[in-house]
Amino acid sequence: xxxxxxxxxxxxxxxxxxxxxxxxxxxxxxxxxxxxxxxxxxxxxxxxxxxxxxxxxxxxxxxxxxxxxxxxxxxxxxxxxxxxxxxxxxxxxxxxxxxxxxxxxxxxxxxxxxxxxxxxxxxxxxxxxxxxxxxxxxxxxxxxx
Amino acid sequence: xxxxxxxxxxxxxxxxxxxxxxxxxxxxxxxxxxxxxxxxxxxxxxxxxxxxxxxxxxxxxxxxxxxxxxxxxxxxxxxxxxxxxxxxxxxxxxxxxxxxxxxxxxxxxxxxx
Numbered sequence: 001x002x003x004x005x006x007x008x009x010x011x012x013x014x015x016x017x018x019x020x021x022x023x024x025x026x027x028x029x030x031x032x033x034x035x036x037x038x039x040x041x042x043x044x045x046x047x048x049x050x051x052x053x054x055x056x057x058x059x060x061x062x063x064x065x066x067x068x069x070x071x072x073x074x075x076x077x078x079x080x081x082x083x084x085x086x087x088x089x090x091x092x093x094x095x096x097x098x099x100x101x102x103x104x105x106x107x108x109x110x111x112x113x114x115x116x117x118x119x120x121x122x123x124x125x126x127x128x129x130x131x132x133x134x135x136x137x138x139x140x141x142x143x144x145x
Numbered sequence: 146x147x148x149x150x151x152x153x154x155x156x157x158x159x160x161x162x163x164x165x166x167x168x169x170x171x172x173x174x175x176x177x178x179x180x181x182x183x184x185x186x187x188x189x190x191x192x193x194x195x196x197x198x199x200x201x202x203x204x205x206x207x208x209x210x211x212x213x214x215x216x217x218x219x220x221x222x223x224x225x226x227x228x229x230x231x232x233x234x235x236x237x238x239x240x241x242x243x244x245x246x247x248x249x250x251x252x253x254x255x256x257x258x
Contacts, residue, residue, distance in 0.1 A: 018168050044228040047164070048197045055167045055201065101237045108211070110204035113236060117200055120235055 008035045008076045016061065016068035016087065021054045028074045028083065035076040037144060045121045045142060046081065052114045053085045053138050061087025061136060071135075080123075083140045091129040091136040146196075148173060155184060155218075158248060160191040165202035174205045178212070186218030189251045193224040203238060210241055221251040 010031045014020040025047050033042045054070065062068045071086040098115040099106065106113075118125045124141040128134075146163035157180045165173060177188055188209065198206075210220040225233065225244045233239040245251035 021166075021168055040228070044197050048199055051164075051166050051197075051199045055199070107237065107241055108207065110208045111200065113203055114200035116236070117232075 006077070009073065011071060011073040013069050013071050016058050016070050018055070018058055020070075021051060021058070024054060024070075024072050025050050028072055031074050032076060032081055037076065037081055041081070041142060041144070046083070049118055049121050049140055049142075050083055050085070052118050053083065053140060056114060057085050057087040057089070057138070060092065061089030078144070080144055081142045083122075083142075085138045086135045087138075089130075089136045091127050094125075094127055146173070148176070150176060150180065152180060152185060155186045156189065156252065157185040157187070158189045158191055160194065162194040164196045164198065165205070166197075166199040167201035170201045170205040173202075174209060177209055181212065181216065181218070186213065186216060187252070188213060188218070188220045189245075189248055190220065190222050191224060191248060192222060192226070192229060195226070195229060198229065198232065203236065207238070207241065221245055221254065223248050223251045 008031065010028070012024055012027055014024045028050055029042050029047050032046055037046070050072070054072070057070050061070070068088050073084040073086075075082040094115065098119065099112045101116065118140065121142075122140040123143045124139075126139050128137040128139055130136045146161060146165055146169045148159055148161045151158040151160070157177070159177065161173075180188070190206075206220065213220050220242075222233070222242045223245045224247070230244055233242055233244065245254065
């Protein structure tokens, strides 16, 4: 389906494991590419952001499930791409977790740059807390223009 | 991502193809640390065919750089494409990893900042 003709929606369920991330990222990016999303977004911004979000979900979103699963949803319209990652975690306080390049240890630390990258490459990123009937969801929006 | 190692005495050229991310950074880091244990002190990362690097990959590079510096060596990045160059600038890691245009430039540089 061409993105110029409307909205394309794709969704996948994958095990909550690091090994499952590359295939999920490839599927999502292939869907974007097929819908006409530009090569730079498909080659860098989108796979990088989705890798970060899935990595966070694997590490922080397992809750108490014995066989945790993640769900990835991609919605592509002529104006934007929305990526969503659902996990079983409680969600997080974005402002409390995100680290800044202004921090004294920023250049020396081995981790802690993931949320900064998400925010830098996506036009909108939000953590939607779970409810009684929905799971925690990270929603990322990238405008195509 | 795949990578190839080309060692010459104390110098190691690592050519990466594809992405350096959470799923492969450990293998990448371990391969370089083994070379360092065997005497390599200058690691040149050829990014000509690199795609993207996530926060875990950046962390691996920072960790390797720190280890090499402790031993009097260095890790230098070569042939970053526009998006990778922007990534390092945006994260300010270009302060640790000033980009080099060619392997020859990186090898000849006396000391990284």
